[in-house]
Amino acid sequence: MLDKGFAYEVEEGGNKSVYFSVEKFSKYGKLSKKDINELLAGARVDIDERKNSPLDFALWKASKEGEPWWNSPWGKGRPGWHIECSAMALRLLGESIDIHGGGADLIFPHHENEIAQSEAFTNKPFARYWVHNGFITIDKEKMSKSLGNFFTIREVLERYDAEVLRLFMLSSHYRSPIEFSEDQLKEAEASLERYYSTVARMDEFIALNATKELASQKDFDLIKWFNSFVDRFKERFEEAMDDDFNTALALGNTFELIREINRFLDSKPEGQRAATALMKAKEAIGLVKEVFNIFTKTPYQWNVELLKIKKISLTPEDIESKISERNLARKNKDWTLADRIRKELLERGILLEDKREGTTWKVKV
Ligand SMILES: [Zn+2]
Structure with missing residues (x-):
């Protein structure tokens, strides 16, 4: 990207950073449908002296005191956040990928920057389809680690x-x-x-x-x-x-x-x-x-699974033997006992259904 003029180096404390020059990439904003001039107008407040334009982003960051670093042609430093994805995709999936997924919050700037740097480098379309998912919210707030309102799938x-x-x-x-x-x-x-x-x-x-x-x-x-x-x-x-x-x-x-x-x-x-x-x-x-x-x-299988999940300490065999007990009671016209067995099972979350072909059971949901 440096050779092609899409990127430039900046001296920072003895090492160098490399920035991507957003204005050199004419299709910048095509994914997020943002206009580069509007972006520039909005970005003026936090002007960073080191960058040619406030929209430019780091491809390589010079290391600061106490930060992890690798040796590189630009001295000690680390990759910029966006370049990690482009580098992995290029290495493992090739120049163009079919589907790129991600959360809706990543469309800008992250995915926009991935497109800019990948396409500037390969001159080929980066992803054929973008699939952005919405968030899971709790009480209308985004579920996130930092808000502490999350739980795991497990x-x-x-x-x-x-x-x-x-x-x-x-x-x-x-x-x-x-x-x-x-x-x-x-x-x-x-x-x-x-x-x-x-x-x-x-x-x-x-x-x-x-x-x-x-x-x-x-x-x-x-x-x-x-x-x-x-x-x-x-x-x-x-x-x-x-x-x-x-x-x-x-x-x-x-x-x-x-x-x-x-x-x-x-x-x-x-x-x-x-x-x-x-x-x-x-x-x-x-x-x-x-x-x-x-x-x-x-x-x-669904009902057996529910027994486990609802922590009902009965096996299908236990339930079947209760049903046999109840059938016997009904045969002997001992309705009190038959009814008691049905009620006891219901209290533990098991529903009995009497049909022409016999009695079946299921877990109450
Ligand atoms: Zn990414």
Whole structure:
């Protein structure tokens, strides 16, 4: 950059610093859409004598007393903050990279400076796409180490399944801030619960109806409508994702599908055709699984995971044996005992559901 005239040296206490000359790079400001003249007008207050222009930034900093340093052609010093990223990207990823990510606060000056120095050096586009994420906020304040209002993912994962955290993150657009709260996590958990309960319902239905031939005319129309809804879902999901990763809309579409599946089941269709329609719906949801890495468990695995996370000291085997005990009590018409077992389990966070095919359990969310 020195050879090409994009940079200049400045003597500082026996060593030299190297600065990038922003005005030499005509595309400066293209990422942050800032105008160089406005920037100059705004920068006049803190004029640094060593620099040709207040916008110039250090590529190499001469070392000051007590600072770490390396030997260099300019004496003792260290790399400027921005150059670290350009140097690593150039060395490890090549002259042009496909996607550069980062927080929205880094657009200016950091990413703008990365572009300036990389493109001045290589004369090639630095990054084909820039993806800037919004902040996680707590009570509308940015979550940060310096504010002390942060906690780690590890801490959150002690209390919630990873899918809950993913669903929470995906429910906002990546460029917007995300307001972090216990309520939001609980809401995400409840959404997942709704999904896994729906899958359990679907699986039961498919098992019962997969070999039943009959379908009435009423069911026939309903199934036809449901099939076309499922087909449209795939298109709508892809459309949302193609629109700058509108994950919130894609999830909205997903939970609309789940609502329709439940309505379909509520209207009690019967037979093989209805089972096939539900299998198609399950397959469509596979797209969500693949793209978002949520919905990856079976309803049973989800509930076993919840036992652990909610610190319920019962194993699935414990619960099954309680259910057998209750079945026996019911067989003997000992309703008091049957009811007591159900209540005791509920107090520990286990819900029993009595169905035609027997009793199932799930963790209360
Ligand atoms: Zn960087």
